[in-house]
Amino acid sequence: MTILQAGVPKSGNYWLYSIIKNILASAGEEHHSYIQQHPIQEQAKNWQLSFAGQSSMDFLSIEERCYCRLSGVFREEITDIDSYIKQSSQVWTHSNLNPLAKSILPKFNKIIYIIRDPRDVAISYSKFAFTEHKLKNGSPHYEQNPETYLENRIEEMTRQWVQHVGVYLKYQTELNIYPIFYERLLHSFDSELEGLLAYLEIELSPDAIAQIKHNVAFKTMKQQSPKHLRKGSSGQWQTKLSDRQKQKVEQVAAPMLDLLGYPPTQQDLPNLSKDIDRAAWESAIAFSHRSPLDQVQRFYGFLNSQRTISAKANLAKDWSLGKIKRLVKA
Structure with a gap:
């Protein structure tokens, strides 16, 4: 089985990766990895990346061409995508669903897309932008601190979130994409894990499920990657964002938030209706586009x-x- 997981950065991608990895291991699925067999692995395993084990994860960047990546440190073009996928059990991407990606995604057996409230995503990314690893290996952003980063960039980050999420969900049925909410994983883990197992067509014993829950608990993962994981919570935007910042998000993302069932104020869980047609996604995406004004x-x-x-x-x-x-x- 080959699985692609996608999502906007800081949406719980590392947590989702760990959940899927534990599921596959518990099910006895044979593990394959392109990057673990790559000659760079000997050097990469000693690099200080964003989190533990990142050097052994297959990360795919789909731009005008496909690239194998290790954070911002290593990037190499993939000339044979079919061979790459054949050598990889579990692949992670942050790439938009661009024309090339639309032709590549059907090559995977399963596609899982994680969604998190853009207001919490923006807060989390503004902190991540000032981590030692990101400052050293990422593109310079010239901001002074996380607070000014958030103030200056929240509108653009939200705009990118709408267009990333919207296009993936627009093709959900066509590409058999399984969407999963970060917030629902936090508050209804058992039922969300059950749905994920059903999509993956995997059955596990109660003991195996209990072990997975222990392995991917925030406390356990925080010990493994203390610099990458901060709080493991949702709804922090309600107290962290100013009224002006909240308004900026609404001006860009209100229709998309509504389609996903994200509450404007109270902390209810998002819910994705099965009856949303493509026109609704296109309208929500178009709402986020910049006008001349x-x-x-x-x-x-x-x-x-x-x-x-x-x-x-x-x-x-x-x-x-x-x-x-x-x-x-x-």
Whole structure:
């Protein structure tokens, strides 16, 4: 069995990976790994990455081409995707469902997509952006601290979240994608695990399920990766975000939040209806697109943001170079 798990960064991807890994091991599924057989593994196993065991995980980046990646440290083009998938039992991706991805996903036996409230995702990512590993190996962001990162980027992070989540769910039926909510895993783990096992067509004994619950409990995983896991909670946005920040999210993501059953204030669990058609997903995605007025407001907000002159100059340079690269590729 070959499984692809996808999701926006900081949506509980590491937790989901651990759950699936434990399920496959408990079921006696034979394990295969492309990266574990790669020559880079001898060096990679000694690298200080984001979390324990990351160097042995198959991470796929699907852009204009496919790449095997180890965080921001190593990237190599995959020229034979069929061979890569054949050598991998469990693959992790953060990639958008772009045209190339649409042709590759059907090659996997199972596809699982994890969803987390974008307001909590933004808070978590703003903290992650200042971890030692991310500062050393990630692209420079020129922000001063997690608070200013969140203030300056929450709208854009939410916009990216809508478009990432929306496109995957738009093709849910066509690609047989199994969506799972981070919040429901937190608060209704037993029933969510039961649904996941049914999708994977795997039956486990009560003892095996109990062992999985122990292995993937937050306390257990926190001991293994203390720098990567922070709180393992949901709904922190209700007290962490300002009214202005909450409004920014609503202005971009209100229709998508509504489709997913995310509450505007109270902490209820999200719920995905089976009756949502493709037009509804397309409408929610379109709602997040920038209008000409949004572009002007974004530029005005950038000029008046709490960034140093040097940071603004560097960001402007990076955005300009990025735009040139995109135009050249087009």
